[in-house]
Amino acid sequence: MNYRQLFEKSEMAGQAGAGNDMSFLPLVHEIIRGMDMESPDVNQKITELKTKFQKCRTMVEEMPGIDCSEEEQKQQIEQLRQQVTTKTDLLKKYKNMCAFELPRS
Structure with missing residues (x-):
């Protein structure tokens, strides 16, 4: 797959997930194209790319469980299971219990 195909595929993925602003390839393409044309906007595009990288780093750092090791995460999953x-067993037990009739006044 050549660079243009990757770029087009990235653009389609970016359009499919409009709320997802983490597509880097179009911005990298603009930077490379700007460098080839000696565009003055290259520095601005590089700054935008750095900002996106920082935003992604922040999102990763805020992910739940990121501060736990893989082993700790596996233990948590096992506890939750x-x-x-x-709770499923208790629900089954209570469903199968006889219903008590309350005396009517």
């Missing part, structure tokens, strides 16, 4: 199993 056990809780789901326990």
Whole structure:
């Protein structure tokens, strides 16, 4: 796949996810094209790219569980699975219990 195909594919992906502003390839393409044409906008585009990278870093740092190791995350998942199993079993148990009739006044 050549560079132009990658660029077009990236543009289509960017259009499909309009809320997703993390597409870097079009901006890199503009920077390269600007360097070839000696455009004065190259510095602005580079700044935009740096800003996008920083935004992505911030998003990754804010992800839940990013501060835990892989082993800690696996332990948390296992604990949550056990809780789901326990609660599911309790629900089944309560559904199968006899309903008590309350005396009517």
